[in-house]
Amino acid sequence: MWAGRRSWLPSRVDPVAIRLRDGRQVTLREAGADDGERIQAALSRLSAESRYTRFMSALREATPRMLEQATRSDPGRQLQLLAVIGEPGAETVVGGTRFDAAHGSHDCEFAIAIVDGWQGVGLARTMLEALMQAAAERGFERMEGYILASNAPMLGLARKLGFQRVKSPEEPAVHLVRCELRRPAVA
Numbered sequence: 001m002w003a004g005r006r007s008w009l010p011s012r013v014d015p016v017a018i019r020l021r022d023g024r025q026v027t028l029r030e031a032g033a034d035d036g037e038r039i040q041a042a043l044s045r046l047s048a049e050s051r052y053t054r055f056m057s058a059l060r061e062a063t064p065r066m067l068e069q070a071t072r073s074d075p076g077r078q079l080q081l082l083a084v085i086g087e088p089g090a091e092t093v094v095g096g097t098r099f100d101a102a103h104g105s106h107d108c109e110f111a112i113a114i115v116d117g118w119q120g121v122g123l124a125r126t127m128l129e130a131l132m133q134a135a136a137e138r139g140f141e142r143m144e145g146y147i148l149a150s151n152a153p154m155l156g157l158a159r160k161l162g163f164q165r166v167k168s169p170e171e172p173a174v175h176l177v178r179c180e181l182r183r184p185a186v187a
């Protein structure tokens, strides 16, 4: 049986350079305490439609609580990954994904948004795969997400990554998808 969550704090995700389908390169890394303004700027560059499909509301900017969670994640139950371009210290965020879990739960919930000019070149897939791997390494057993029924790109991507639709209290407008995380290989 899967041993479940480890008692020690997980190590940080190492930054990794990713080449996208169109040749552009981004760095995938964990968010840090000084990323608040960068995340806020990325949010302001999302189209109204992308903001709506991500937050299911017409949210214009991240609240202080959202920024606090993104930049100071509780390592035992949250992880915020960013895709960034540019030099260290002067980076621009072009995508973000995170998971959150309730205290003591083996299930976590994902969310993701890619800045519009960076969509359609495989960035979300790469970021979600990294997020799922990190969640599995931290002992989570399932990942789930709430997706607007009209969000064909996200529903298509979730299907490709192995998520299946399950009953949701918010049907039919919002679908709940869930995936069993693959147990990491034991060294």
Ligand SMILES: CC(C)(COP(=O)(O)OP(=O)(O)OC[C@H]1O[C@@H](n2cnc3c(N)ncnc32)[C@H](O)[C@@H]1OP(=O)(O)O)[C@@H](O)C(=O)NCCC(=O)NCCS
Binding pocket: 049, 050, 051, 053, 054, 110, 111, 112, 113, 114, 115, 118, 119, 120, 121, 122, 123, 124, 125, 126, 145, 146, 147, 148, 151, 152, 153, 154, 156, 157, 160
């Ligand atoms: C949904 C979203 C995250 C996808 O990001 P992306 O970087 O464009 O996705 P990718 O390029 O990695 O595409 C991955 C897959 O998505 C699916 N996809 C993309 N566009 C699609 C479309 N118009 N219709 C159906 N499937 C589509 C495909 O399966 C694609 O696989 P492929 O690359 O093999 O063709 C992005 O559009 C976004 O940020 N939207 C706004 C926020 C949001 O909706 N978040 C989800 C709710 S948490």
